[in-house]
Amino acid sequence: MTSAHVTLNSTLPVDELARTTDGTSARDRFAELLAAHWDRAYRFAYHLTGNAADSDDLIQQAAEEAFRAFHRFQPGTRFDRWFFRIMHNSFVDRIRRDRRRKIFSLDEVTGVVTSDAADPSAIAEGALDGPVLRALRALPPDPRAVIALVDLLGLPYDDAAEILHCPVGTVRSRLHRARLALREWLRPYVDAMKRGDL
C-alpha cells in the first residue's frame, strides 16, 4: 500500500476505505490460497456430494463463505483444513435444508452394488470405481466424510477431526463402522481383492 493510494482514498468514508484497501489485497491472497488447494478441495466436495453438479455448487458456496470469513483466517495455519471445514459445514447445512436428499438403506445399496456385476473378476480394469463410488454415495454423510478425508484424500485422523469438528476418537469409530459397511456392500469385490483377483 503506497501513501499515494491512501491519499486518493482518504476522501471516502472510513468503512469504504477499509473495504477498498483491505478487500483488494485480501482477495488476491484468498485467490492464491484457494488455487493452491483447489484440486484436493474439489475431490473432497465430489466425494461429499457424490456428483459433479452438486460438488460445483458446494465448492462455490464454500468459497464465498470462506472469503467472507477470511479476516478470521490466521496466516501461517493450514488453509486447506480451514477451507475443508467451512465446506463440510456448508455440506451439513445443505443436507439439513434438503430433506428430499435420499439416503439409501443397506438393503437397497446391496442390490444396487451387486446387480452391477455378478462376477467381479470379469469386470474390466478401471470399471471398478462404479460399484465403489455407488457404495460410497450410499454411506450416510458423516461416515462418508470420514472415508473421503482419510481413505480417499489420505489425511491423518487429527486433521479429519479438526475438519469435521469432532474428537479423534469419533473419527476412528466412524471410519471403522464405515469400512465395515463398505465391506458388506462390496463383499464380492472385497473377496476378489483378498484373492488377488483385482
Place this chain on the structure above:
Amino acid sequence: MPHLTDQLSAYLDGTLTPEEAAAVASHLAECAECRGTLDDLQAVRNLLRTVPDRAPHPSLLPRTLARVGAAAHRKVAPRWMIAAAGAAVGLALLLQVRLLPAPHTDRAAGIWYFQQHAVFAAAHPMTDVALASYLSSVLPYEVLREWSATPQNP
C-alpha cells in the same frame, strides 16, 4: 476377551501408540476372526484406493473467484446500511433513556424531544429515519401535528 473393534482400523492405519499396537498384535495372534476382519478392512482400503481422482472443470476456479469478487461487492453496502440502522435504533433508545424526561406526554416535553431530534438528524442523517419512525410511534398525535407545523423543523 472381546473381539477388537475400531482398534483394528487404527492398527491398519498405524495410528495406535506402541503399547496399543502391541496389545492388538497379541490379540490377533490368537484370534482368527479378528485376523479375518483386518484382512477385510485392508481389502476395503485398497478398493477405495482404486477410486480415480476427480478433476474439477478448468473453468470452475475462475468462475468461482469471479463470484467471490462479485459477492464481496454486493455485500458491502447493505452491511454498512444495516450497521447504520442498528446505530440509529441504539441512539433512539439511548435518547429515550438518557435524555428524555419521563413521562413525556405533555406538549413541552414533546417539543423539546423534537428539538433534540432535529439536532441529531442534522449531525447524523442516517439515524434520522429510524429516530423519526420511533418518535412517530411513541408521541401523541397533537404533539406530532404541532411539531410538523413548526417553521424551524428541518
